[in-house]
Amino acid sequence: MNWDDIRVFLAVARAESLTGAARALKLDPGTVGRRIARLEDELGAALFAKSPQGYALTDRGARMRDHAAGAESALRAALDEGQGEEGLTGQVRIGAPDGCANFLLPRVCAAIAADNPALDIQVLSLPRVVNLSRREADMAITVSAPEAGRLTVQKITDYHLHLARHRDLPPGPDAPVVGYIPDMIFDRELDYLSELGTERVRLASNSVAVQLQMLRQGGALGIVHDFALPFAPELVRTDTDRVSLTRSFYLVRHAADRRSDRLNRLARALADGLRAEVARLEAMVQDT
Numbered sequence: 001m002n003w004d005d006i007r008v009f010l011a012v013a014r015a016e017s018l019t020g021a022a023r024a025l026k027l028d029p030g031t032v033g034r035r036i037a038r039l040e041d042e043l044g045a046a047l048f049a050k051s052p053q054g055y056a057l058t059d060r061g062a063r064m065r066d067h068a069a070g071a072e073s074a075l076r077a078a079l080d081e082g083q084g085e086e087g088l089t090g091q092v093r094i095g096a097p098d099g100c101a102n103f104l105l106p107r108v109c110a111a112i113a114a115d116n117p118a119l120d121i122q123v124l125s126l127p128r129v130v131n132l133s134r135r136e137a138d139m140a141i142t143v144s145a146p147e148a149g150r151l152t153v154q155k156i157t158d159y160h161l162h163l164a165r166h167r168d169l170p171p172g173p174d175a176p177v178v179g180y181i182p183d184m185i186f187d188r189e190l191d192y193l194s195e196l197g198t199e200r201v202r203l204a205s206n207s208v209a210v211q212l213q214m215l216r217q218g219g220a221l222g223i224v225h226d227f228a229l230p231f232a233p234e235l236v237r238t239d240t241d242r243v244s245l246t247r248s249f250y251l252v253r254h255a256a257d258r259r260s261d262r263l264n265r266l267a268r269a270l271a272d273g274l275r276a277e278v279a280r281l282e283a284m285v286q287d288t
Contacts, residue, residue: 006068008035009047013065014135016054070256088262089118094270095130095137096123097187099208100249103228103281105141108273112266119266128186132254139253139267141274143189150255154267157275160226160282161192161245162237166218171238176202178214178222189247192223196243227281237285249274 011021011032018029018036025032036055040047047061057065096105101123109121124130130140132151145153169175177193179201185191193199203214208225215222216232223245229235251271257263 005035005039005042006071008032009039010065010068010072010135012036012048012055013057013061016056018055088116088266090262091120091122092139092263092266093122093124093137095132095140096125097141097143097208098125099225099228100141100274101125102209103225103231104274104277108270108277111273112269115269132252138257138263139251139270142250142252143187143247145250146252152253152255152258154251154253154271156249156251156271157278158246158248159278161223161247162226163196163221163239163243164215164224164229164235165221165238166215166234167236168234169218169220176220178203178211178220180204180211181206192245195223195245196221226285227278230281230284249278 008021008025008027011024012018015021015024018032022029022032036048043060043064045060046058047064048055049058094105094109102125105123109123113119113121124137129142129146130137132140132149141156145155165171165175177196177198177200179192180190181204182193182201184206193201203211203220205211205214208228211222212224212228212232212235214220215224216234218234221238223243224232224235224237226237229237251267253263253267
């Protein structure tokens with residue numbers, strides 16, 4: 001058994017398909033399938049249950065995935081040793097909700113990249129929770145702390161949200177509401193409708209950035225991150241005594257990655273940068 005076959009096995013386990021694994025590995029699906037078949041023959045056991053819906057791990061496959069992922073993390077930690085004061089290298093992928101990805105991470109990641117010219121940073125912005133167990137990302141920023149999985153969770157900072165409107169819209173509670181598509185809210189912390197005392201969203205999107213652009217057109221109210229308001233000078237906070245929300249960002253990582261000095265250093269830089277950026281942008285907010 002060689003490590004390259006284990007690497008292919010982990011890619012299929014995470015993608016749950018040959019096509020997805022092949023894309024990640026930059027191989028053709030046929031080659032990936034043959035490698036999996038060879039590994040199963042060598043072990044004398046089925047690692048996947050194959051169906052038209054994809055490749056699902058068998059019990060033996062799930063046990064092997066856990067051991068293989070641990071070995072992968074140990075190898076990564078060993079390779080990371082020696083990345084000291086000369087700067088971070090390689091590639092890192094950070095998953096984040098789109099509000100954080102659009103309005104906070106660009107400046108934070110640019111600063112980290114400037115300090116580490118050999119480091120490639122990828123930001124994965126998804127309207128759902130990033131799946132770290134499938135290695136969709138190396139670390140993720142979330143708005144609630146996960147309660148399951150082999151993960152480490154660190155609170156980064158609180159942030160604030162308020163009702164906002166176009167500065168030319170007269171104050172009042174009767175304007176249409178902009179918000180999330182109700183059945184696509186992927187985290188309970190994003191369900192703001194009860195705070196507004198309304199059940200109807202006239203203009204909706206699963207993207208915070210799109211919601212902000214809708215509000216910039218005028219004629220509507222919506223809950224907006226304070227840190228996003230400096231990017232929309234037409235908008236001002238309103239009714240702050242009636243609606244004022246506090247939420248938190250968390251940094252979530254694979255538990256095994258705590259052994260990686262490289263990822264520990266990156267996590268510290270990311271958390272410090274996000275705290276500073278939230279504070280900087282929130283200090284710029286204007287009220288009516």
